[in-house]
Amino acid sequence: YVAGLAVLTDDEADLGAAVVEMGAGSTTIATYSAGRFVHASGFALGGQHITMDLARGLSACIADAERIKTLYGTVLTGGSDARELMSVPAAGDDEIDAPQIVSRATIANIVRHRAEEIFEMVRDRLADSPFAAEPKARVVLSGGASQLTGSVELATRILVPKSDGSTDVKFISSGRLRCTQNAAVNLRNGLDAALKMLEQPQASTASIAAGKLN
Numbered sequence: 001y002v003a004g005l006a007v008l009t010d011d012e013a014d015l016g017a018a019v020v021e022m023g024a025g026s027t028t029i030a031t032y033s034a035g036r037f038v039h040a041s042g043f044a045l046g047g048q049h050i051t052m053d054l055a056r057g058l059s060a061c062i063a064d065a066e067r068i069k070t071l072y073g074t075v076l077t078g079g080s081d082a083r084e085l086m087s088v089p090a091a092g093d094d095e096i097d098a099p100q101i102v103s104r105a106t107i108a109n110i111v112r113h114r115a116e117e118i119f120e121m122v123r124d125r126l127a128d129s130p131f132a133a134e135p136k137a138r139v140v141l142s143g144g145a146s147q148l149t150g151s152v153e154l155a156t157r158i159l160v161p162k163s164d165g166s167t168d169v170k171f172i173s174s175g176r177l178r179c180t181q182n183a184a185v186n187l188r189n190g191l192d193a194a195l196k197m198l199e200q201p202q203a204s205t206a207s208i209a210a211g212k213l214n
Contacts, residue, residue: 007140008032016134020122020155022145024048027118031131039129043121047145050114057110058102061091068107069148075112076150081105111148118145119158126159 008017013032021028028042050073055065068088081104088100131137139159141151 007142010035012138012140016131016137017140018126018129018131018137019140019142020146022046022118022141022143024144027122027143027145029122029125029129031126031129033130033134033137039131041125041129043125045114045118045121047143050111050145050148053110053114054107055091058088058100058107059091060088060100064089064091069111072104072107073111074104074108074149075115075154077105077108077112081108112154115145115148115151115154116158119155122155123159 007019014035016033017031019030019032021030023046025046025048026042026044027046029040030037031039047069051062051066051069054060054068055062058065058068060068072086084104085101086104086107088102090099126132126139139155141155145151
């Protein structure tokens with residue numbers, strides 16, 4: 001919800017939009033229509049799962065897998081990727097183990113498989129939300145995992161397929177963050193509301209405790 005306040009313009013929220021926040025351990029979806037927040041959903045898959053896939057697939061430690069994802073993570077493969085090789089240190093503390101030599105294509109395939117799963121789950125959640133009834137609705141990708149090279153192209157192919165197999169995307173962006181005056185005000189109001197919600201249970205607990213003492 002807060003991410004939507006930060007990245008959407010007033011027009012996008014009025015026409016209909018879905019903000020897909022791709023975090024480390026989860027992906028959340030906030031849907032807006034007629035300028036209002038109308039639906040939320042999510043699931044426990046995110047960028048950390050891509051890191052773990054790389055660690056397992058390359059037999060690398062988690063720190064090296066995260067570095068590989070950050071520097072070379074892509075869901076696109078080119079003709080030269082199979083020929084571009086890189087050295088990956090073996091997992092564990094044994095310095096005797098020789099590093100593995102893997103291709104960029106191998107890395108891209110591991111990343112793409114998990115990214116496809118995430119976007120397919122996003123597609124299914126959007127189909128069950130008010131977003132499906134908005135003919136001019138837009139999708140905005142946000143969060144660290146959305147920064148993977150080619151994520152917009154992959155999302156375009158998976159999220160909005162037409163009957164002939166092609167795609168017709170009104171708008172899709174990756175990692176966009178605005179700080180217009182309206183967005184700043186909306187973000188501040190959203191944070192204030194969230195803080196008040198967190199304070200209410202504490203206030204109630206304090207009142208009960210005071211009553212028991214009296």
